[in-house]
Amino acid sequence: MKRLFGTSGIRGVFGEDLTPERILEIGLAIGTYYGVGSKAIVGWDCRLSSHAIVSIAIGGLLSSGVKVEKAGLVSTPALQKYIQDHKKYDFGLIITASHNPPEYNGIKLIGSDGLEEDIEVEDRIQRVLEKKEFNIVRWDLVGEVFENKEVPSYYAEKLFEHLIPETKKNRFKIVFDYANCVSAITIPLFLNKLEKQVDIINLNYDLDGRFPNRPSEPKPDNLRDLRQMVVETKSGFGVGFDGDGDRALVVDERGNVWWGDALGTVIAKYLKDNGYRVDSVVTPVTSSSLVDMILEPIGIKVIRTRVGAKNIVREMRRRDSILGFEENGGIIYGPHVYTRDGGITTVFVMNIVTFYERPLSEIMSIVPKLHQLKDKVRIVSRGDIDTILTEVEEKLGKDAYDIDRTDGVKIYYDIDRWLLVRPSGTEPIIRIFSEAPSEEEAYRIVEEAKKIVKKYV
Numbered sequence: 433m434k435r436l437f438g439t440s441g442i443r444g445v446f447g448e449d450l451t452p453e454r455i456l457e458i459g460l461a462i463g464t465y466y467g468v469g470s471k472a473i474v475g476w477d478c479r480l481s482s483h484a485i486v487s488i489a490i491g492g493l494l495s496s497g498v499k500v501e502k503a504g505l506v507s508t509p510a511l512q513k514y515i516q517d518h519k520k521y522d523f524g525l526i527i528t529a530s531h532n533p534p535e536y537n538g539i540k541l542i543g544s545d546g547l548e549e550d551i552e553v554e555d556r557i558q559r560v561l562e563k564k565e566f567n568i569v570r571w572d573l574v575g576e577v578f579e580n581k582e583v584p585s586y587y588a589e590k591l592f593e594h595l596i597p598e599t600k601k602n603r604f605k606i607v608f609d610y611a612n613c614v615s616a617i618t619i620p621l622f623l624n625k626l627e628k629q630v631d632i633i634n635l636n637y638d639l640d641g642r643f644p645n646r647p648s649e650p651k652p653d654n655l656r657d658l659r660q661m662v663v664e665t666k667s668g669f670g671v672g673f674d675g676d677g678d679r680a681l682v683v684d685e686r687g688n689v690w691w692g693d694a695l696g697t698v699i700a701k702y703l704k705d706n707g708y709r710v711d712s713v714v715t716p717v718t719s720s721s722l723v724d725m726i727l728e729p730i731g732i733k734v735i736r737t738r739v740g741a742k743n744i745v746r747e748m749r750r751r752d753s754i755l756g757f758e759e760n761g762g763i764i765y766g767p768h769v770y771t772r773d774g775g776i777t778t779v780f781v782m783n784i785v786t787f788y789e790r791p792l793s794e795i796m797s798i799v800p801k802l803h804q805l806k807d808k809v810r811i812v813s814r815g816d817i818d819t820i821l822t823e824v825e826e827k828l829g830k831d832a833y834d835i836d837r838t839d840g841v842k843i844y845y846d847i848d849r850w851l852l853v854r855p856s857g858t859e860p861i862i863r864i865f866s867e868a869p870s871e872e873e874a875y876r877i878v879e880e881a882k883k884i885v886k887k888y889v
Contacts, residue, residue, distance in 0.1 A: 475524070477676045479534060490502070508528060522544050524541075526542065532675075595779055600629065607634075607667050611648050659689060668792065671781070685793055688793060712734070714735045717836060744758070745764060827884060828880055832845060864878050
């Protein structure tokens with residue numbers, strides 16, 4: 433059996449990969465592992481299948497003797513923050529497929545410390561599932577269910593605490609695109625604490641798990657309405673969230689969309705300029721070379737990891753680093769919560785604009801003009817992955833000055849010119865990234881890799 437847990441929990445199409453029978457067995461396996469009398473909190477996003485998955489999974493937990501609190505519709509970072517701070521849960525579940533299309537859903541397992549659970553624990557749960565060694569308890573040991581309505585408001589309060597004093601007095605005009613999902617619940621609670629200081633324009637505010645107005649993944653092509661609204665309304669900036677609220681991209685007042693690695697780099701510089709101890713930042717191999725080009729000269733070491741927030745968090749904690757980020761819009765700020773959080777991204781942009789007293793586009797002008805291209809090819813068999821990576825390295829790495837096999841294969845032709853080919857951890861896809869000083873060169877690099885990968889489609 434292939435590994436059950438991917439880079440961000442269990443994912444699949446409801447009714448196909450995630451059948452009711454499968455979901456029940458997953459709930460039983462998780463409940464069996466944590467044991468009778470253990471305590472869990474469960475939240476979910478707005479997807480149409482979320483209620484069905486929640487009901488079935490909770491049934492498995494209760495049948496194993498687990499006590500369950502239902503947090504309702506919440507963002508992933510809100511639930512993880514609550515678990516981290518309250519220290520009274522053995523584990524938590526968030527039912528979400530984050531940025532995936534609406535037919536997908538998933539189950540993300542959170543440990544007692546609020547972090548995504550360790551790989552070793554996930555593997556033990558999978559062994560219980562494979563052997564079907566479920567502990568179904570007697571009728572009088574079945575778990576109880578409780579309601580918990582505190583999570584969104586608690587999260588909003590904790591976000592507010594990270595605003596610098598000057599920001600709380602500053603005035604803002606901001607456009608928010610909630611992707612018709614759970615950030616529309618959590619973020620307004622935070623903004624209400626600044627009601628007199630923020631003029632808010634909302635896009636895609638109504639909850640709808642079909643994602644009718646744009647795909648749930650926040651990327652420039654999907655944020656056209658946000659970009660247009662920011663410019664037309666002369667707003668200071670805009671924020672576009674993904675489905676479960678752990679990722680966000682930011683649009684400056686000129687309508688430019690900034691990837692998470694560029695914004696994360698500027699956040700690191702802001703923290704250092706504001707007197708924080710920032711010796712290092714952690715970011716995956718997918719992030720731009722601009723991170724190194726800006727931060728290394730000012731004494732901030734750049735640590736590269738495999739893709740996935742779990743890998744970044746593990747390295748942040750090992751290195752005692754307070755900041756990690758991904759190019760896809762995930763900002764991780766350790767003093768807040770060790771997970772990606774679109775809410776803390778919003779807080780940082782408000783703080784940065786206040787601290788530097790300049791428009792966001794001017795603040796971001798320190799970022800080198802590199803062009804990154806992202807593509808993907810759907811493959812039939814994951815068994816071809818090693819063959820694909822070996823062929824890419826042999827044929828396209830001949831003129832490289834460095835090759836990194838941290839995650840897939842990353843071929844450096846120069847500091848500002850590279851190719852990355854890696855398998856997705858959530859879908860049967862090979863992802864292809866390139867970066868170069870010009871769009872034409874970035875496109876050429878990707879096309880060369882696609883010719884190799886497409887032989888395995």
